Amino acid sequence: MEITYPVNLDSCWMLCYSAKDKAVRALKENFIEGVDYQPLAQNGERTRGGQNKIDYYLSVSCLEYFIARKVRPVFDVYREVFHKTAEMLPKVSKSSAADKRRIAALEKELERTREALRWTRIIERQEVELKCSCFHYLVKTKQYDKWEEYRRTGIIKR
Known part of the structure; x- marks a missing residue:
């Protein structure tokens, strides 16, 4: 405009x-x-x-x-500065538009990374819960018989 x-x-x-x-x-x-x-x-x-x-x-x-x-000398300086500025404006607006596109792409990538991290944490939590459930089942059904080895690993306090 x-x-x-x-x-x-x-x-x-x-x-x-x-x-x-x-x-x-x-x-x-x-x-x-x-x-x-x-x-x-x-x-x-x-x-x-x-x-x-x-x-x-x-x-x-x-x-x-x-x-x-x-005042001709003032006009000459004004004209030189004005035209240099006018020449640079399209370049600045193009780079600004390119920067905005790049920022939008990076924001999308950041959002995808955040979503992937959220799902990774959910999967890790489910994996831990599954391992605990399996271990609890083995202990409850008396299928787990390596208590000494389990205590040596430091997982359980004596």
Whole structure:
């Protein structure tokens, strides 16, 4: 989603003008409202003169021309930085999407591993219970006759 008027005039007028009112006057004289810029009244906020405060938001092309008309060196630096950033954004978003896919795959793998571990513990517990039941059956039916060997192994306390 692209924002049509991303730049607030308050953040850039001082690059080219000595006062904001001069910047606003130049904006209104040289650019088209609704195409190059959008004024937005701030409800409840007033300027020192008691008028409603208005924020002006510029399109990127308007900002470029607005700066280029007054201060060429500032515009050159801005343009270089802006275009380097614009070139990198698709790469960053692609790597971000790839990272998200990788994270999702790792989360699925982690969940499968947790489930396998849970089943392993259940099986181990059942195996121990089965061995205990078998041993108990052998002892109860007097089929187990190696008590001395059993005591020597340290399993049973004397």
